[in-house]
Amino acid sequence: MSASTTMPVLEARGLSTHFVSRGGVVKAVDEVSFSVARGRVLGLVGESGSGKSVTGFSILGLVDPPGRIVGGEVLFQGRNLVGLAEHEIRHLRGNRIAMVFQDPMMTLNPVLRIDTQMVQAVFAHQRMSRADARGRARETLAMVGMPSPDEQLEAYPHQFSGGMRQRVAIAIAMLHRPDVIVADEPTTALDVTIQAQILAEVQKLAREQGTAMIWITHDLSVIAGLADDVAVMYAGRIVESGTVDEVLDSPAHPYTRGLIDSVPSSNSCGERLRQIRGMTPNLRNLAPGCAFRFRCDRADDACTRDPPRVERPLGHAFRCFHPMTVS
Amino acid sequence: MNAPESLAALAPDESSIGRFWREFASSRFAVGGLAVFCIIVLAALFAPWITPQNPYDLMQLDIVDGRLPPGSASAAGYTYWLGTDEQGRDMLSAMIYGLRISLGVGIGSAIVAGIVGTGLGLIAAYFGGRTDAAIMRLVDLQLSFPSILVALMILAAVGKGVMNVVLALVIVEWAYYARTARGTALVERRREYIEAAESLALPKWRTVFLHLLPNCLPPLIVIASFQVARAIALEATLSFLGLGVPVTEPSLGLLIANGFQYMLSGKYWISLYPGIALLVTIVCINIVGDQLRDVLNPRARK
Amino acid sequence: MSAAPGRPEEGSLPLRLTAQSANGALKSEAVIELRDVSKQFGPAPDAIARFGVRMGWMKPPRVARAVDRVDLQFTRGEVVGLVGESGCGKSTVGRMVAGILRPSQGTMLYRGQSVDAMSAAAARQAKLKVQMIFQDPYGSLNPRKRVAQIIGEAPRVHGLIDGDFDAYVDAQLQRAGLDPAYKRRFPHEFSGGQRQRINIARALAVDPEFLVCDEAVAALDVSIQAQILNLFMDLREQLNLTYLFISHDLGVVRHLSDRVAIMYLGRIVEQAKAVEIFARPNHPYTQALLSEVPRITARHRTFAAIRGELPSPLRPPPGCHFHSRCPHAMPRCSQEAPVLREIAPGHHSACHLNDSN
Numbered sequence: 001m002s003a004s005t006t007m008p009v010l011e012a013r014g015l016s017t018h019f020v021s022r023g024g025v026v027k028a029v030d031e032v033s034f035s036v037a038r039g040r041v042l043g044l045v046g047e048s049g050s051g052k053s054v055t056g057f058s059i060l061g062l063v064d065p066p067g068r069i070v071g072g073e074v075l076f077q078g079r080n081l082v083g084l085a086e087h088e089i090r091h092l093r094g095n096r097i098a099m100v101f102q103d104p105m106m107t108l109n110p111v112l113r114i115d116t117q118m119v120q121a122v123f124a125h126q127r128m129s130r131a132d133a134r135g136r137a138r139e140t141l142a143m144v145g146m147p148s149p150d151e152q153l154e155a156y157p158h159q160f161s162g163g164m165r166q167r168v169a170i171a172i173a174m175l176h177r178p179d180v181i182v183a184d185e186p187t188t189a190l191d192v193t194i195q196a197q198i199l200a201e202v203q204k205l206a207r208e209q210g211t212a213m214i215w216i217t218h219d220l221s222v223i224a225g226l227a228d229d230v231a232v233m234y235a236g237r238i239v240e241s242g243t244v245d246e247v248l249d250s251p252a253h254p255y256t257r258g259l260i261d262s263v264p265s266s267n268s269c270g271e272r273l274r275q276i277r278g279m280t281p282n283l284r285n286l287a288p289g290c291a292f293r294f295r296c297d298r299a300d301d302a303c304t305r306d307p308p309r310v311e312r313p314l315g316h317a318f319r320c321f322h323p324m325t326v327s
Numbered sequence: 328m329n330a331p332e333s334l335a336a337l338a339p340d341e342s343s344i345g346r347f348w349r350e351f352a353s354s355r356f357a358v359g360g361l362a363v364f365c366i367i368v369l370a371a372l373f374a375p376w377i378t379p380q381n382p383y384d385l386m387q388l389d390i391v392d393g394r395l396p397p398g399s400a401s402a403a404g405y406t407y408w409l410g411t412d413e414q415g416r417d418m419l420s421a422m423i424y425g426l427r428i429s430l431g432v433g434i435g436s437a438i439v440a441g442i443v444g445t446g447l448g449l450i451a452a453y454f455g456g457r458t459d460a461a462i463m464r465l466v467d468l469q470l471s472f473p474s475i476l477v478a479l480m481i482l483a484a485v486g487k488g489v490m491n492v493v494l495a496l497v498i499v500e501w502a503y504y505a506r507t508a509r510g511t512a513l514v515e516r517r518r519e520y521i522e523a524a525e526s527l528a529l530p531k532w533r534t535v536f537l538h539l540l541p542n543c544l545p546p547l548i549v550i551a552s553f554q555v556a557r558a559i560a561l562e563a564t565l566s567f568l569g570l571g572v573p574v575t576e577p578s579l580g581l582l583i584a585n586g587f588q589y590m591l592s593g594k595y596w597i598s599l600y601p602g603i604a605l606l607v608t609i610v611c612i613n614i615v616g617d618q619l620r621d622v623l624n625p626r627a628r629k
Numbered sequence: 630m631s632a633a634p635g636r637p638e639e640g641s642l643p644l645r646l647t648a649q650s651a652n653g654a655l656k657s658e659a660v661i662e663l664r665d666v667s668k669q670f671g672p673a674p675d676a677i678a679r680f681g682v683r684m685g686w687m688k689p690p691r692v693a694r695a696v697d698r699v700d701l702q703f704t705r706g707e708v709v710g711l712v713g714e715s716g717c718g719k720s721t722v723g724r725m726v727a728g729i730l731r732p733s734q735g736t737m738l739y740r741g742q743s744v745d746a747m748s749a750a751a752a753r754q755a756k757l758k759v760q761m762i763f764q765d766p767y768g769s770l771n772p773r774k775r776v777a778q779i780i781g782e783a784p785r786v787h788g789l790i791d792g793d794f795d796a797y798v799d800a801q802l803q804r805a806g807l808d809p810a811y812k813r814r815f816p817h818e819f820s821g822g823q824r825q826r827i828n829i830a831r832a833l834a835v836d837p838e839f840l841v842c843d844e845a846v847a848a849l850d851v852s853i854q855a856q857i858l859n860l861f862m863d864l865r866e867q868l869n870l871t872y873l874f875i876s877h878d879l880g881v882v883r884h885l886s887d888r889v890a891i892m893y894l895g896r897i898v899e900q901a902k903a904v905e906i907f908a909r910p911n912h913p914y915t916q917a918l919l920s921e922v923p924r925i926t927a928r929h930r931t932f933a934a935i936r937g938e939l940p941s942p943l944r945p946p947p948g949c950h951f952h953s954r955c956p957h958a959m960p961r962c963s964q965e966a967p968v969l970r971e972i973a974p975g976h977h978s979a980c981h982l983n984d985s986n
Contacts, residue, residue, distance in 0.1 A: 047853075191877065192921055220925050225928065248928075262855035264878075269884050273884070520771040526759075527757070528787070538774075
């Protein structure tokens with residue numbers, strides 16, 4: 001409800017990113033639209049090859065050739081980022097919009113001390129004295145729950161465990177108190193107890209700082225606990241979106257339903273899981289129509305056409321000719 | 328039900344050989360090097376059919392034709408395109424036959440050294456412990472002496488001869504293969520398919536030579552290409568110093584040595600042309616090896 | 630600092646667990662039994678190092694005690710889940726059960742017989758009866774062999790194929806849910822889920838009775854994961870397989886397992902029937918793990934994490950390894966390692982809190 005009333009910080013409208021290669025066109029992101037408001041967490045869920053990570057990279061203008069944003073807009077506080085000159089987007093990146101990767105070593109330089117890296121990151125967007133920058137770094141480390149941040153500033157990345165490195169990467173993303181953080185599977189490689197610690201910190205940050213988050217993951221259970229809204233991606237498209245409660249409790253798209261059923265904890269023990277048959281289609285030169293129809297029990301001839309976006313109350317939307325429940 | 332999954336979703340992959348060639352051919356320079364090398368090898372292989380003269384057949388030689396400059400006509404009427412040496416041998420024929428010896432010794436020693444070195448390197452990596460320590464200390468010992476010194480000592484002990492040169496080169500070279508094979512195998516053996524082979528109780532020799540070895544080959548092929556070039560150069564050096572092949576079977580190095588004394592008297596061709604042939608051969612092999620390294624080493628790729 | 634802390638009462642026999650078989654027999658014979666098994670990693674000291682240590686010139690090399698005096702029994706047809714975080718030694722236990730690693734101390738019994746005491750041929754047979762499914766569907770298949778060779782090699786070497794080689798391979802592929810038409814292909818032509826099926830076909834081709842699944846579905850997409858889990862359950866029924874299912878994912882373990890053991894830094898801290906352990910977790914670590922697992926039904930929850938990092942297995946805390954992170958830690962916990970004790974029928978836990986109650 002509140003999503004529709006507050007003004008979105010970041011909004012994607014019809015965003016399309018294609019990869020053109022010798023073998024044909026891969027529509028990695030195809031007409032994707034979503035929005036996220038201040039202090040809210042949007043979960044972007046999908047399996048490998050669904051285009052969820054490319055969507056994240058597209059927001060920050062980080063798509064490398066042969067990939068290219070071929071259409072749509074990314075509106076940050078009403079300003080379109082697509083087609084912006086590199087120096088303009090660089091000014092926003094790491095400052096107003098920050099990214100956290102699955103591998104924290106994408107952010108961290110292994111041969112530099114943490115304080116050097118964080119101070120440099122501060123200087124990239126702000127002028128202040130070195131002592132102030134260091135103070136900011138210290139304060140941000142403490143904010144992400146780093147014990148004894150003064151000592152940690154003196155350390156090198158390799159002296160940290162995976163969880164600690166990810167904390168530092170999140171702290172670097174938070175240095176300028178950005179309006180939006182795009183997080184691409186940041187806890188996937190971590191242990192359960194460490195993942196819980198990071199999720200706790202992130203949740204606190206979003207609430208206290210009002211940072212909008214786009215949390216990209218394959219793990220529905222993490223989304224269930226963390227996110228306010230969710231968008232489910234399949235083969236480059238958002239097939240269903242809405243609030244977490246709506247989407248997870250009464251999924252309309254058969255793919256969302258199948259995904260929920262595939263998670264063992266939501267089934268009773270020892271029984272067969274209700275699996276989705278088959279596997280993800282090859283995105284290269286994918287025929288029009290619903291991409292899920294090859295694995296869908298409800299598919300018929302109608303599904304060879306592109307399904308339109310159907311909206312239900314409470315901001316719940318999906319693309320399917322044969323939705324699961326009729327409300 | 329577990330319906331058999333369909334592979335239809337997978338794009339028809341181009342064959343690995345096709346991909347290998349496409350990546351290799353991305354450098355025109357390398358293709359040129361390979362082409363020249365192939366011509367050299369073919370010339371060496373078919374020497375008896377393409378040379379105007381058999382330089383080993385003393386009946387065909389005429390001392391009257393000795394030290395003729397390039398382009399001279401022989402007493403028998405044909406042209407010596409690259410001149411003759413002091414015994415009246417056609418230099419072109421002598422070079423092509425010399426290439427045969429040089430390439431044969433170079434490639435032959437590289438193959439034998441490759442087999443010995445790779446085998447020992449794999450065994451060291453797979454079994455570890457004392458076996459590893461023993462083999463690798465031997466490698467260290469081997470690599471701490473200059474190659475040419477070791478080769479000279481061996482040849483001084485066993486005497487001249489094509490097979491003796493090959494033996495000396497193998498002893499000098501095997502350690503390079505052993506070190507590379509061990510390094511690669513230590514990485515590969517930690518992969519889970521080696522553990523799977525262990526769990527399937529496959530015989531150890533099978534695991535080492537049918538599972539580990541094929542996956543360690545790429546860097547070894549690169550090493551081998553450089554080692555062939557090195558072996559040819561080393562053989563030429565040994566022959567030049569008079570410790571290599573016998574005078575009856577002159578390699579390029581020996582041909583250069585034979586002509587060396589006439590260099591100052593202006594009869595440059597006896598040394599110069601074999602020298603150019605040696606240079607071109609070694610450069611071509613190194614160009615091919617460089618490109619192989621770029622193609623076969625995934626880290627060097629973009 | 631002294632080396633790894635031993636158990637408090639040296640010499641007392643470690644407690645052994647007997648599992649009840651399904652049909653209610655008092656004690657059914659275990660297929661595999663680990664008795665007081667430990668495994669250390671680290672370079673074996675060479676002669677010079679041993680001499681140096683003896684003369685006091687060098688420190689003894691630091692050994693990682695990956696598995697510390699573990700007892701486990703597997704009854705035929707049972708699925709045992711082994712849960713723990715990275716570095717807890719669960720994979721090492723799996724590799725010892727599969728015969729890929731040898732225990733440093735302790736014995737492993739196959740059908741009541743010590744594997745060390747067996748003849749070479751019998752040991753090989755025992756090894757073949759336990760097969761392993763690996764986590765990485767990419768690294769676990771030899772990239773230079775065709776599917777038919779990957780699956781057919783071991784049965785051919787061990788003379789398990791009576792009739793036609795191709796027919797044998799086809800049957801294995803079909804059982805794992807793969808089309809035999811693709812047996813001439815190389816592993817890189819398959820998706821992750823299909824490769825995991827090839828792995829399963831390779832393991833089943835030597836007619837095992839026991840499968841060790843080491844994070845076998847962790848690298849797969851959720852929808853593919855469900856397919857492979859279902860395949861495991863079908864195979865269990867068809868072939869009466871026994872499983873050791875190693876995973877960090879409590880949801881997966883709860884779904885599959887009859888019995889669950891929880892490991893922390895090399896030791897088993899709790900062990901019970903799956904229903905029991907998820908309903909009444911006793912050890913504080915188990916409780917923490919269970920509360921922190923994200924669940925699809927738990928919405929907008931506040932993540933309340935247990936504090937601290939996982940200690941390095943090279944330097945585990947003294948006493949109970951978990952005391953550095955435990956909310957209930959008492960002075961005794963840092964001095965004395967708790968013993969695995971039966972706290973309810975079939976429910977074992979290693980925690981000092983159980984003594985005070």
